[in-house]
Amino acid sequence: MKPFDERLDTALADDNVRTGLTSFQRGWRESRDTMIGALEEQEGRSFDELRQEFAAIKDGVRDNWDHYIDRFTANATAAGATVTRVGTPAEANEAFVRIARDADADLVVKGKSMVSEEIGLNHYLEDVGITPVETDLGEWILQLAGETPSHLVMPAIHKRKEQIAELFTRVLEREFPPDDIDRMVKVARTELRQKFLASGIGLSGANALIAEGGSIMLICNEGNNRMSVALPPVHVVTVGIEKLVPTYADAMKQVRLLARSATGQPITVYTNFVTGPRPGQQQHILLLDNGRTAMNEDPDVAAALRCIRCGACANVCPPYGVVGGHAFGHVYTGAIGLVNTEFHHGIEEVAGPQSLCVSCGACAQVCPTDIPLPMQILEIRQDVVESGAAVPGGRIAHLGIGAFGHRRLVDLGFRALGIATTPLRRDGVTKIPAIIADREPFATRVGWRSPPAIPVRPARDTLKRGKLAEPTPLDAQPLAGRRVQLFLQCLSDRMAPEIPIATAKLLRAAGAHVMVPREQHCCGLPAYDAGEQDAARDMVRQTMQTLEGIDDVVTPASSCLAMLKHDAPHLLRDDLDGLERSQQLAGRTYDLISYLTAGPGRLPAGSLDNGDRTPVTVHRFCQASNTLGRRDAIEQLLRDVAGVPVVPLPEASECCGFGGSTSVRHPEVSAGILDRKLGCVDRTETSILITDNPGCILHLRGGVHASGREVRVLHLAEYLAGRLPDATSADGSPDASTNGA
Amino acid sequence: MNTTTAPNLLQRFAARVTEASSTYLEVAGWQQVVEHAGGYSEVVAIAPSLAAAQPEVRELLEAAGVRVVVPDGDDPAAEVADVPVAIVRAEMGVAESGSLLVSEHALGDRVVTMLCHRLIQVVAASDIVDRLEGAAEWLAARNGQPGFASLMTGPSRTADIERSLTIGVQGPDEVDVLVLTATDPTATTEDDA
Known part of the structure; x- marks a missing residue:
């Protein structure tokens, strides 16, 4: 078999692969869902x-x-x-x-x-x-x-x-x-x-x-x-x-x-x-x-031996849909191949293919033997990182994750970057000078997604006590008397401060006392996704320390919640004290949507209805659907509380291409997934795309801008804050902007 | 297996058989099976096990002027290669999936169902079971013997080219499921349950 890099290049160069597989995946999904629905009815039991x-x-x-x-x-x-x-x-x-x-x-x-x-x-x-x-x-x-x-x-x-x-x-x-x-x-x-x-x-x-x-x-x-x-x-x-x-x-x-x-x-x-x-x-x-036998002795992957080789995990896999099985796998293709290849063919053979996984969790949803594939793939990824096997972008990722662990360094770095790129800031993106942007490999690797504008000041500065004007309270005050610790999410703090700021405004308007713990940094998800589990553990522990207490913790990033609820217990399984603390924290942590719908912040119907009926559509963050089990909570909230028509997005729960570190390691693959997502957005004929995960938002905005589409990509918090009684703009932060259109 | 077939069991079986792209037909006895087969071809193959268990099938076919092939020689595959019509007797039908359980240990029995173009599967209404577990019980009771049993569900098919469904690939192109509605005494002579 040819080396992974060659297989990947061949797949990316063949348009037949992507067009054929996208149509195959869509057709399969429809038949499979119909069949499984009929089976559930026949058996009187759930899948x-x-x-x-x-x-x-x-x-x-x-x-x-x-x-x-x-x-x-x-x-x-x-x-x-x-x-x-x-x-x-x-x-x-x-x-x-x-x-x-x-x-x-x-x-x-x-x-x-x-x-x-x-x-x-x-x-x-x-x-x-x-x-x-x-x-x-x-x-x-x-x-x-x-x-x-x-x-x-x-x-x-x-x-x-x-x-x-x-x-x-x-x-x-x-x-x-x-x-x-x-x-x-x-x-x-x-x-x-x-x-x-x-x-x-x-x-x-x-x-x-x-x-x-x-x-x-x-x-x-x-x-x-x-x-x-x-x-x-x-x-x-x-x-x-x-x-x-x-x-x-x-x-x-x-x-x-x-x-x-x-x-x-x-x-x-x-x-x-x-x-x-x-x-x-x-x-x-x-x-x-x-x-x-060796696989059976490894508790992290043994369940993969349940596999009955149905191929369902490939049929829902976004990167598989772009590159096909010759690159996404070795002999065994699809998600299962990223796990069993290490045992059947050796770690070198899985090093390349595993780097394509976006950790969206879709495979685990359809697996008929309930194999926790996404978690297993991250174990394999960690094995690959530890083995020193050659993996695309491996060295850079390792250094990057190492540096990212240092909060002050990250703070300084982003502030410096914000100052340095001030002259390049346009329409919410950083405009790369043509002399660089038009050159290869930059044009292919980066050109499909305009990089976000980097603000000089992160959200945590704007959110310092007394800096932000008190919003006019809503009639409904479900959060009156409640203290809320806001977990900003590392990316949006520094790259999209308008998101945590809007979240704070919304929570305050609903009566909450919002606090922003100064030492907070990163939940560890990027490190975990990169196969750097030691670094991830350090970041989880640091996050637990900064969010100590008994107050509710709310974050505008569902990915951080998925990390705390789902991945942290797995990472800390050998540290009983840490495990217990992580579970306590997860128990009082909400993403914004669940806080406003299932949590204490339930807003009454119509309470954010300002009469604007411009239809919107909703991208469902993949991990929220696949890992947290969320369904149409955002759509319902928008309809009931904001009174706005929501056009269903086809393939709403599919990854947008930002998942894992694929968009950095394999930008062409990520671009292919993004293209499919934006194609679905086009089909809704709406001009406002709402979602609730900052990573998706930065990625989608960049793609919308680079492709010249006229779509505003908004975090749920921004959209809702824009409907508060005293709202002047959807964000409220002077140096932030919300769209690329 | 000789209990009276509940009418809704037969209906469900019929529905699944049709969904699997087979033709479903209820017949009173073997005479009607023979007429059905003879309507398609002047040459009909019979599985050797069926020919042995129910010699009247061959007699009925020959009486209707049909040339009968029973592949029980040294090269059974050559005897029935691309034969237009073949008849087998199924051990049971499964309503859940519209499948017919056909036991075909000897090569002669197997080639009949593999190489013909139109396969006629005959099953007694009293041998139709509700769920796949019924077939599992049949297999377990015999410990897998006599050695080769297939749940057959419709004509052969593929979707290997662009997921486009094509019926009739390497096995039969057409499958007719004929249910003997049990009044004919010869319909159950083979029953061993």
Whole structure:
């Protein structure tokens, strides 16, 4: 396989990848959601209950792994199979070739098997003079093209029909019109049929190994897998030991989740249960470990062994949608590939791909076995950072995060930057002089997103006691007598002070006494996202220290809340005192929206209705949806309290591209995700985009400005503060501006 | 499995079968199955296990002037390669998914369902179960034997090219599910439950 950088460049240079995958992801999401909804209705239970039930079955197997492996082996052997445990890919390949030599076979027909890809079987066979023929249509296309799968279930999803027609025309030496997909599909039948009949070995994978009975469960839609199993005189199964389930009934639970999550079908056309060879046939089962036992011994990632290879995690992954599986993964693609690659193929192979993850959390929402993928990927990222493996932007990120830990240094730096860039400040952005802006690589790497204007004074200065005029109180005073510590969020304090300032005004107008702890800095999320967990822990602890007390803590940044509520307990799991303190803090910390809707600051309907009915749309910060479980709280508040029409944003909860450190390490990927987001905004035909996470806002504003769109991007606090009785502008801070339009 | 089939079970089964792009048909007995098959082709393959268990199917077909192929020779695949129509008997139907559980241990049985163009799957109404667990029970009761059982749900398909759905790939292009509504005594002679 080519190095990651090359794979990434190839993917970014091919427009087919992005257009094809965006349309695939959208179509898949719709079918999957419909199917899962129907399943919930059929079963009378939620998707969460169903997947947790199956996850518990899979975990139970791994708790007694040897027992189930032995039981499967005994039953399969009794049915006439030869079961062999293999440790490494080399052992697996050698075992396969021995079987082929014994059977005097030089042609192998292959049903789809990711394990055969994992062990690099095709190359190995070709080197020793045995011809493997892929028989799954997608895999066959890739074999003809000399490529590897870019998706676990839809291996050729990165290819457009025009490319496939051209390939067939060239290889099969007759004309294939690109619009005649039917003809391209049917040619597989005629081309492959003779291979099935002539081959000495049929290879298959297995979707499940059923300990009870010693059966292999094997699903497919095309029917090729059945032929690979049945027709040749020898059937070889290559399968990972994590595929075990105890009983047939357990396998049916997998069936219910698998196809719905994989292709959005209720069930695949064929669900085959193979127990031993047919009369006159030999069957060999190669049970592969290749890092699986080691994975099971690592509590941070063991749950990834529940994976049933449905590919759902790729189908909702924003960076996957831009670059596809050849870059987003190694042999195993998608989010799961960012986890298991370290164990199956080594840390060097995952170093590049893992740097693409935006930590949006979408994969964990759709995973049918409830694998906490986002958290696991950050563990892998930390392993990568610690290992010193080469990772894009790694050195700079390490230095940057190290420096960012020093609050005073950061303060000074931003003040200096604010002064230095004063002459360049225009329309809320920093206007980079053309002599730099038009040059490569600057134009490609930075040009898509105008950098924000850096104020000379951070929000904390403006918010010093007595500096900001008392706002006219609202009629409703839900926060009367309450003391609120405002957690500014490090970025908006220094790069978008209008956001915390508007938050303070709003809270004060609702009756709160707002305090701004002077020592506050950063919750640690950027460090955690960068795989720098020690630095992240230091920052969490520093934040806990500065926010001590019993008062409510409110932040305009939902990302900080996600960090305190969700990630800090994980980071501090070995520090009981710290863990308890972080949970206490998380218990009294709110993001603005939850403070105003579910918390003490509930505003009565219509209390911020100033009569302005200009429609708005809402981007749902991905982690708020995926990690904090927020749904349409902002939309509801805007409708009920502000009285404004809200046009639903398509793909509202999808990441905007700012997540993780992707926008710094892989700006072209981030730009692709942003482009998809802004395309959705265009479809709403609104000119005001509201969201509540400062990172998203800076990113979206930069993208709106650079693309010349006429859209104002506002934090919820700014929008609401702009509707206060005495509001003159949406922000109220002299040196801040709110949009790029 | 010989209990009377609840009408809504059959309805649900029919709905799922149709959604899987199969054709659903209720028939009174094997004579109607034969007429259905003969309407499509003058050559019909029968799975060897069915031919052995219910020899009258072959007789009925031949009486209707149909040439019958039973692939039980040395090279069963060659005997039925691209045969236009084939008939198999399913062990059960699953209402939840519209699947037919077909047990096909010998190569001759397997090639029939793999290589034909139109596959006729016959199941007794009394053998239709509610949920997939019914199929799991069947498998568990036999400990996986006789060795190869498939839940078949519709004609073969792919969406590997641009996620565009194409029906009829490497397996059958058409699947007809014929439910024997149990009045015909020969419909249940094979029942072993």
